[in-house]
Amino acid sequence: xxxxxxSRSRLQQLTDLPNIGPASAADLRLLGxxxxxxxxxRDPYQMYQQLCELxxxxxxxxxxxxxxxxxRFMQGEDAKAWWCYTDERKxxxxxxxx
Numbered sequence: 001x002x003x004x005x006x007s008r009s010r011l012q013q014l015t016d017l018p019n020i021g022p023a024s025a026a027d028l029r030l031l032g033x034x035x036x037x038x039x040x041x042r043d044p045y046q047m048y049q050q051l052c053e054l055x056x057x058x059x060x061x062x063x064x065x066x067x068x069x070x071x072r073f074m075q076g077e078d079a080k081a082w083w084c085y086t087d088e089r090k091x092x093x094x095x096x097x098x
Contacts, residue, residue: 003069003079009037018079024066027051029094039074042067045092064089 003018010016014025017036031054032048033039044067051060068085 004083006079019066019069019082039071042071044068044071
């Protein structure tokens with residue numbers, strides 16, 4: 001869902017989270033996450049690594065940004081677009097800026 005349309009009072013399914021559509025919701029379910037509350041204690045970088053291992057492929061690193069956005073949201077931060085976390089991810093992983 002677009003971050004501007006997210007409401008904390010209506011978090012019933014994964015697609016109610018910011019930046020989560022059907023494909024990202026399927027990725028979360030593959031990780032064993034079925035409810036938004038299950039994201040509170042998850043590490044977005046570990047989630048990404050686990051997703052790559054489970055699918056046998058390297059996913060776009062922007063998936064980490066999406067995972068950061070939803071874990072932070074569930075920890076109480078405001079809903080933000082996933083790309084707001086790109087610089088943080090690149091710095092954390094020491095990726096060169098593009």
